[in-house]
Amino acid sequence: MTVFSRVAVLFGLTVFASIAKADSTPNVVIIFTDDQGYSDVGCFGAEGFTTPNLDRMARQGMRFTDFYVSQAVCGASRASLLTGCYANRIGMFGAPSHASKHGIHEDELLIPELLKQRGYATAMYGKWHLGYQEQFLPMQHGFDDYYGLPYSNDMWPFHPTAGDRFPPLPLIEQNNIIGHNPDQTKLTTDYTRRAVDFINDHSDKPFFLYVAHSMPHVPLFVSKKHDGISEQGLYGDVIREIDWGVGQIMRALRKNKIDDKTLVIFTTDNGPWLSYGNHAGSGRPPREGKGTAWEGGQRVPCIMWWPGQIPAGTSCNEIAATIDILPTLADITGAPLSDNKIDGLSILPLMSGESGAKSPHDVYCYYWGKALHAVRSGPWKLHFPHGYRSLKGDPGNDGIPSPYIQKKTGLELYNLVEDIGESTDVSEKYPDVIKRLTELADQYRDSIGDTLTQKTGSELREPGRVE
Numbered sequence: 001m002t003v004f005s006r007v008a009v010l011f012g013l014t015v016f017a018s019i020a021k022a023d024s025t026p027n028v029v030i031i032f033t034d035d036q037g038y039s040d041v042g043c044f045g046a047e048g049f050t051t052p053n054l055d056r057m058a059r060q061g062m063r064f065t066d067f068y069v070s071q072a073v074c075g076a077s078r079a080s081l082l083t084g085c086y087a088n089r090i091g092m093f094g095a096p097s098h099a100s101k102h103g104i105h106e107d108e109l110l111i112p113e114l115l116k117q118r119g120y121a122t123a124m125y126g127k128w129h130l131g132y133q134e135q136f137l138p139m140q141h142g143f144d145d146y147y148g149l150p151y152s153n154d155m156w157p158f159h160p161t162a163g164d165r166f167p168p169l170p171l172i173e174q175n176n177i178i179g180h181n182p183d184q185t186k187l188t189t190d191y192t193r194r195a196v197d198f199i200n201d202h203s204d205k206p207f208f209l210y211v212a213h214s215m216p217h218v219p220l221f222v223s224k225k226h227d228g229i230s231e232q233g234l235y236g237d238v239i240r241e242i243d244w245g246v247g248q249i250m251r252a253l254r255k256n257k258i259d260d261k262t263l264v265i266f267t268t269d270n271g272p273w274l275s276y277g278n279h280a281g282s283g284r285p286p287r288e289g290k291g292t293a294w295e296g297g298q299r300v301p302c303i304m305w306w307p308g309q310i311p312a313g314t315s316c317n318e319i320a321a322t323i324d325i326l327p328t329l330a331d332i333t334g335a336p337l338s339d340n341k342i343d344g345l346s347i348l349p350l351m352s353g354e355s356g357a358k359s360p361h362d363v364y365c366y367y368w369g370k371a372l373h374a375v376r377s378g379p380w381k382l383h384f385p386h387g388y389r390s391l392k393g394d395p396g397n398d399g400i401p402s403p404y405i406q407k408k409t410g411l412e413l414y415n416l417v418e419d420i421g422e423s424t425d426v427s428e429k430y431p432d433v434i435k436r437l438t439e440l441a442d443q444y445r446d447s448i449g450d451t452l453t454q455k456t457g458s459e460l461r462e463p464g465r466v467e
Contacts, residue, residue, distance in 0.1 A: 024333055025118050025206040026306065027262040029195075029249060030111075030325070032081065032210070033242055034074065034127060034152070034217035035290055036301070037272035037281025040239055044301045047282070048232030049239055053247035054266060054303060061264075061305030062314045062351065066416075068321040071367050072270040072290050072297030074152055075129045077322070078212070081269075082110040082130070084326035084344035088367055088448040091463035096131055097155050098167055103131015104141060105464040109338040111326050112142030115208045117335045123198045125191040126212030127152065132170075133466050139175050143210075147173045147194055149187075153214045153221075156181055160400055184221035187214050188238075192245035196252045203256035211249070213242055218276050219399055235279055260307045263332075265325065267302040275402050277395030287422045292388045293366035293373035294422055295381075304351055311353040319359035319376065320347045341459060363440035372450040375441045379417040380430075382437040384452055385410050413437075 039045040043058040070080035075095040076087035083090060083104075090108055104110070112122035123145040124138045131137070132150035139146055149171065156162065156169035158181070168180035195211050215221070215238045222237040226244065230236030246266065253259040272281035274289040274296075283289045283296030290297055302320070304310055323344030330337050331346040345360035366374035374383045389404040396402040413427040413434055427434060444450070449457035 023261050025120070026309075026332065027207050027209075027253075027258060028111075028115065028120075028329060029209045029253075029262060029264045030081075030211070031246060031249070031264070031266045032078070032126070032212045033266075033268040034212075034214060035270065035273050035281065036216055036239070036242075036268040037283045037289070038286050038296065038299055038301055039284050040216075040272070040281040041301045041303075043303075045284075046239075049230035049236030051239065051243040053243045053250065057246065057250065057264065057266065057305045058303045058313075060307065060312045061303055062310050062316055062353070064302035064304065064316045064320050064350075066317055066319050067267060067300055067302035068298050068319070068364060069268075069270050069300055070298075070321070070323055070365075071369075072292055074127075074217075074269055077269040078127075078129050079104060081322040081325060082112075083108050084323050084342035085340075086323065086343045086365060086367060086444075086448055088370060088457070089341070089343060089459065090461050092130065093369055095152060096129060097151055098132060100131065101466050102463040103133060103136025103466075105462065106135070106140070107338075107340065108141075108461075109326075109340065110141050111329060112138075112208055112210070114142075114326060114330060114335045114337070115206075115333065116142055118333045119206060121202045121205060121207040122209075123195075123207070124148070124210040124212065125194045125198075126210070127214045127217075128212070131464065134175055135466070136464060137172065137175055145174065145198065148191065148212070149182075149214055152217055153184055153187070154218055159219060184214070184219070185223050187221065188241045188245055189223050192248050195245075196248055199249065199252040199256060199258075203258050209249075211245070213245070215242060216281060218273060218279050218401075220279050233278055235281065239281075263304070263306040263309070265302070265304050267322065268300045270298065271296045271300065273401075274391055275396055275404060276399065277397045277402065279397075279399050280395065285421050288388070288390060291368075292390075293368050293383070293386075294388070295416065295420060298366055306351075310351050314353055316350050318350055318357070319361050319364050319378075320350060321361075321364065324360070340461065363437070363444070365441070365444050370449055370451045372441060372445060372452060375437050375444075376416065377437055377440060379415050380433050380437060381414045381416050381422070382427075382434060382441070383409050383412040383414075384441070386452060 042051040042055040069077040079092035126148040170177045171179045171182040226241040271289040286295030288294035288296040349357035392405040412425040445455040
């Protein structure tokens with residue numbers, strides 16, 4: 001072992017030990033964007049706009065390059081983030097709208113409920129998307145304060161593809177509708193200001209703050225102060241305003257002198273909605289985007305920041321996911337989990353920079369609806385035969401989407417370390433890998449099902465339903 005290697009090992013052990021000795025009730029801030037592409041952050045390769053605050057956060061923290069959501073769609077992804085479960089396990093599919101009669105079940109333990117056991121104040125500002133009826137709203141699931149939209153910002157009468165499908169879009173404060181069809185140019189700023197006020201008001205006790213931006217989901221809106229500031233156009237302006245919001249939150253933490261006892265996580269709910277062209281983000285170099293089990297749909301940018309606890313300027317290339325956040329917070333705080341089975345695992349050793357730390361996942365699943373489209377283990381990703389959507393031709397422009405067509409993939413194997421774009425199928429070379437990954441996939445087919453193989457899972461839970 002070289003001198004450098006010995007120093008690196010000692011540094012990793014020191015950092016891990018410091019997390020173990022750190023305050024067991026750190027503040028937690030999750031900033032969650034909507035439809036932001038993998039490379040739509042400066043430190044992940046953004047082009048046409050900059051993200052100075054997120055880049056600073058990465059320089060002072062850790063980038064996760066192989067970070068995943070459970071499904072490449074809004075509602076299912078958010079359900080997994082907050083419960084630590086694959087969306088299939090808890091019956092939360094798709095993107096619930098005003099017509100949906102289901103939502104998150106009252107028996108599921110969400111992150112705010114987990115942390116309230118340890119005395120945390122909790123607040124959420126932004127897009128919810130786990131059911132719009134009062135029984136499903138944030139105030140009934142562990143949050144002390146809420147302001148935002150109950151579902152996606154395109155679910156309103158003015159979207160070019162809406163027709164007469166949607167009623168006026170409600171804006172909700174706590175449990176009350178305070179208006180309809182809000183001025184969306186103000187949403188990012190409003191969410192940010194409320195977040196900063198919450199930090200200022202709760203700096204003397206532990207808190208959990210969840211900021212779930214409505215942007216950059218279409219339709220795109222930006223405030224006047226950020227309009228026209230990027231070379232990329234409106235999409236770049238929207239990302240710049242989100243980045244500004246990140247900066248405001250980080251400044252509030254420093255101003256209140258609580259930055260060294262606050263964990264901040266930035267990530268997004270799924271990949272870009274590619275049919276919207278210049279109003280969509282970039283999934284490159286991963287393949288495809290939102291609505292697919294290709295890397296561009298479920299691999300998302302992630303940055304974690306916790307001064308003195310997460311080593312600065314580092315990257316983690318191990319598999320980690322939004323389902324891991326809840327059990328990791330339980331690990332950090334000592335808050336007890338419920339008896340309900342979850343799928344996430346603690347990634348505290350990865351966050352701490354522990355030398356030799358590996359992903360806790362032997363296998364990670366890529367579901368679309370109730371179908372298991374692919375699995376990953378280590379560098380290997382195996383696609384099972386399935387159909388998927390892809391652009392028919394040129395993408396849309398200025399808020400008008402282009403059509404999709406259906407394509408099919410067979411049983412295909414990719415080495416994601418060498419081929420993040422999933423361009424070269426190597427299935428013929430590695431039959432043993434295919435056999436192993438198929439056996440791992442069967443475990444989840446037995447547990448939470450798979451319509452491609454007509455399996456009904458034995459460990460499924462129902463969502464909440466309105467009577």
